[in-house]
Amino acid sequence: MLSDMPHFDATAARLHAARRAHELAELQARSANAAQGPERVDVLVIGGGVTGAGIALDAATRGLDVLLVDAHDLAFGTSRWSSKLAHGGLRYLASGHVGIAKRSARERGILMESTAPHLTRTLSQVTPVQDRYPLPVNVLSRLGFLGGDFLRVLAGTSGKTLPRSRTISKKRVRELCPAVETSDLRFGYVNNDGQLVDDARLVTALARTAAGYGARVLTYTRAEEIATDGAGGRVTLTDTLADSTGGDPTSFQVEAGVIVNATGVWAGGMEPQVKIRPSRGTHLVIDADKVGNPTGALTVPVPGHGTRFCFILPEQLGRCYVGITDEDYGTDEIPDVPEVPDSDVRFILDVVNQALAVDLTPDDVLGAFAGLRPLVQFTEDADSSTADLSREHIILRGKDATGADTDVVTVTGGKLTEYRLMAEQTVDVVASILGDSGIHAGPCVTENTPLIGAPGSDAAVGVSTADFAGLPTSLVDRFGFEAPAVVRGATVGRPLETVGTTDSTRDIDVTRAEFEFHVTHEGALTVDDLLDRRTRIGLVDGDRAAAEQTAREILDEVLPTLV
Known part of the structure; x- marks a missing residue:
């Protein structure tokens, strides 16, 4: 029950340089004190993306002592490179992944109506019905939208939040997406989905809310080494900000009852049981003026694929994001910031130009970004394209050299929209491990815990x-x-x-x-x-x-x- 939650402290929800320096100094002093030994926390979460920040919030609201660290900034990795959508799972329904679709629709509703309505909005997704596309493509789009309506009702999301899909006139298509080609435009279909103001802002809100419930959040703090002994683990941490500013990098140790590896696409480097097959998703940034300042998202089918689409998405700062690719990145060393190849730019422009009256060229591309999806590869997926791989997440406990369980829990895979559910399931595992040592966690309450800035949060009082x-x-x-x-x-x-x-x-x-x-x-x-x-x-x-x-x-x- 919410009444069992720790008290939210608005002052503690302030993250800034002086606080970070103070908390680092305390941890470093404890680590250097031979008599006391390193600080011990219940849960140390490695990875400050949406999954790690969500886990920190879930654990903190259950009354656990939490430390969240990231080698870089909050949302430095994949969590800032998404399409900024709170997906309802239509694509996964079409590809037969019904479980993911149902979970996504439910988690989307929680985001939009309970935890982060201030960071989400309803987005009209428009599919123009044009003669240039085969009839089955147009029919499947409408059937898919009807499936989306069913998912929304099943998830319990209000029709006021996400109105049902419908057929719209040629005129209305042009109002929502002014750049669409009208010479063979018959009418259109519109579906309503969720859109984030920004994915990195969601991560920041999660981390700050976690801090307000007692979690410590240390950015630019790299986990260098993990040692486990059957009664928790010891992690060596390094202040990477000191290193980047020319100072001497300081390393220190922290002990934890459970260590959570929430490093996403990098999770396999910390847990050899996990086989990650990264998929590159690229978006282009264009001036919204170039496509008539749309208020709806234009949805264009990828030729030869029944469940793949490219989008022109209206965004903040007078921009549109155009994407997305789904390309196998390979298993070489994973960069901090993936590059965008020219082939991705050409692919995206070729797809969306099919439906436009204007011809977008590389000269119209103001910027581009690529994120690497942490797709979990199972043995049977070895020959599959990344577009066909499941977006299921996994949660597993580490093993030592003898095959015995360690107190390291890895979570990876999944989708941004499902971050809260992934966090809940991960902390359930963490709570079970801690319970064996006499540390008891409360129930999960994040479904009804507003993030800072949301209606019902402390900031709204x-x-x-x-x-x-x-x-x-x-x-x-x-x-x-x-x-x-x-x-x-x-x-x-x-x-x-x-x-x-x-x-x-x-x-x-x-x-x-x-x-x-x-x-x-x-x-x-x-x-x-x-x-x-x-x-x-x-x-x-x-x-x-x-x-x-x-x-x-x-x-x-x-x-x-x-x-």
């Missing part, structure tokens, strides 16, 4: 409609009920001034107050944290150049004031 007066809509979209506090607490000059103007004289609709809040509350430590993860300004080189100086100025001004 005492906030009225009047508090939002005069605030930019974009700021409210990104911060929900925290938006008034972002501006009210700003100390930098000209808080509502935007952070830069591009070469095309377009203002970037991120304010100086937001940059400050990212530093004082959301753990941003570097310019890259600000431009690449707390905001998505850095996806476009020209926008990055326009905002970089402001980012440096605010970091230099604000960091020394933190205590």
Whole structure:
């Protein structure tokens, strides 16, 4: 029951450089004290993506002592490279993965109606019915949308949140997706799905909410070595921020009752039982003006594939993301930031141009990003394409050289939309292990725990409609009920001034107050944290150049004031 949860502390939900330095110093001092020995926590979670942050929140709300670490920033890996959708699982229904489809639809509803309605919105997905496509393609699209309606009802999601699919007129298709080719357009189908304001913002909200319930969150802290002894484990951690700034990297040790490997596509490097087959998903970034500033997502079938589509997705900052690929990356060394090959750019443009009145070219591509999906490969999947591999997740307990269980639990695979369920199931395993040593966890409560900034969260207490007066809509979209506090607490000059103007004289609709809040509350430590993860300004080189100086100025001004 919610009444059994630990108390949420809004001050503890503030992540910033001074707090990180203090917590690191405490852990380092304990590690160096031979009499006391290293700090011991119930759960040490390695990996600050959506899965790791979700696990930290689940464990903290069950009353466990939690430490979350990542070698880089929050959402540094795959969790910032998604399509920014809270999928209802239509594709998986079409491919026969009914279980994933049902779970995705249910978790989507929880995100949109309970835990993060401030970070999600309803997105109209539009499939134009054009003569250029074979009749079966058009019929299957409509049948798929009807299946989506069934999933939504089965999940218990309100029709007000996600209205049922329907057939729409040629005129309405053009209103939602102005760039669509109309010469052979008959009508269209529209389905409603969930869209995240941003995936990295979801991760940040999860980590901050976990911190508010007592978890410690240390970014730029790499897990170097794990040793287990049958009664938990000992992890050697290194402060990688000191290393990157020219200081001496400091290593120290922490003990944990259970260590959770939530490193996603890198999980196999820590757990040899896991065979990861990465799949590269690429998106292109274009100016929304180029395709008429759509409000709906144009859905275009990939020729020769019954269940694959490319999308033109309306996004923040006046952009659209166009994708997505599903290409086998191979099993070579996995980079921190995957590159986008020219072949992906050509593939995506060739697919979406089939349905457009305009012809998108590589010159229209302002930026691009690729993420590596952590697909779990089973023996029977060895000859399958990554597009056909299951998106199921796995949770398993490690084995030592003798075959005995260790206290390391690995979770990987799965989909962003299912992060909460993956976290719940992982912490169930963790709780079982800890229970054997007399440490008892409460029940899972994350289904009804609002993330910071959501309606019903601590940030919403005492906030009225009047508090939002005069605030930019974009700021409210990104911060929900925290938006008034972002501006009210700003100390930098000209808080509502935007952070830069591009070469095309377009203002970037991120304010100086937001940059400050990212530093004082959301753990941003570097310019890259600000431009690449707390905001998505850095996806476009020209926008990055326009905002970089402001980012440096605010970091230099604000960091020394933190205590």
